[in-house]
Amino acid sequence: MERRDFLKSSAMAGAVMAFSCNPGWAQSADARIEIFAEDAIATIAPEIYGHFTEHIGGVIYDGVWVGEGSKIPNQYGIRKALVDRMNQIHVPILRWPGGCFADSYDWKDGVGRRGKRPVRTSFWEVDPEAARLNEKGAQIFEPNTFGTNEFMRFCMLTNAQPYLAANLRSLPALNFDQWVEYCNSPPGSTTLAQTRAEGGFPKPFGVKYWGVGNESWGCGGNFEPRQYASEFRRYTNWIPKYGVDLQLIAAGPNSDDSTWTQGFFEEIFTGNHPYRNSEFTGWSVHHYASDLSRGRVKNNFHEAHGKALDFDITDWYELMRETARVEDIMSDQWAIMSEFDPLHQVKLVVDEYGPWYHEGSEVDPTHLFGQQVTVRDALATAMTLDIFNRHADKVSVATCAQLVNNLNALFLCHEEHFMVTPNFYVFEMYAAHQGGQSLRAEFSAPRVHYTRDGKPASFWGLNGSASRKSNVVTVTLVNTDLASPTQAQISIHGLNVKSAKGWILAANDMHAHNTFENQNAVLSKDLKVDVSSGRMLNVNILPASVTKLEVTLG
Known part of the structure; x- marks a missing residue:
């Protein structure tokens, strides 16, 4: 039996006919990709390339925040190496302070003079992972050293828009209103504006994005959907x-969970008192590629997660399969939302996503939920970004969970040590998509076959996305096949190609990851792209890789 067979993996039907009509296709190509540069789906919102920073483990303390008096290079107490690297990838938006932490957080604890701010018990004190910290440290007892002002400074330094998650579970609606007032009221206008000025920020922050609760079906209140809808109305x-x-x-x-979405939107948009608020524009969706047990572990959330560094070939493809589920989730959610909001005032906001593994690979014990990031995770992250690009008409914001020292991080650090993970290079390669026009693209590529618990299984081998800015088309591709390279031929339908450049992220070992001792084990490199007859691009795509092509039209 052949390891791979040839079939279509495409966002649109009819690709086979499109390919058959192009006389320039080479018979020797493994994969064919046709990009329709005149057929735009929608503008790719830059905010799709956002990140998430929660008060959990080493994300804030030992990650973002080192303190103004630290020997570690910093800007206003914020780790300088982190700021510098974030500016390289043009981070558009940052979500804070949670996550589950947000629904136990009072923003007023984090303003005013740092030395006078109260110390509170963190939401994460009750988590089983926190037991190893023996009720000690900032991960258990929140010092509030890093609050609204410090987060806003972080956003200013990285040119990112702030996205604040408000506490709906345990604080009244008035507290939310006052946080908006503190952030956005004009200079000298209110007592809270004066408090902001006393902290060094006389000008308003102009915060636009506000999450009204977080995971309100779980840690954010354990609501029923209609209960939460009622609270959302009130807040x-x-x-x-x-x-x-x-x-x-x-x-x-x-x-x-379709019942949550159905129940919420019915309560909001139907009945005798339908909700009419043009400011309601986002529906948060969370999807972690976490259930890697293939049904072998029941009723144990943590045990089903799999391991960051100890995995086999089947685990590789299962992570890809779990990651790709986000596309179906988005389509299902969109269909339900369309019943109640046919004009699509409300878009999808995928503000938590990425692989989630067992504890054990964190760079320091204080980094609750910290994990190493391998080339496998880079492919999963790139795959997710391609999905967002292909659905640019549906997604307005997305934030990868999380930025540093946590799940699927771009950066790992501890004390003076700092490094980038393979995910950093994915976001660096994909940054060119921000603000581009998402293009329809047809993929015809070999499918990968593997054995799953003694039975045959398969997964797509090559997929990706394309966007256009003026005469430049950016193409990003993920080859999930662990063993075989793919000889790909790419056509920009009806247009000539003047030149093309390429970059690739790959490694010979599927477990490859960067460490403090070896920071260049996985990084992006230049890739040769052949342009034939001004129409076709020919590129050899390595196994288990992420590829970026920058195509200049002639």
């Missing part, structure tokens, strides 16, 4: 604007 009925175009984001389902 958003009146919010001061100060001329800011507020974007309110509701807490959506756990992965693909």
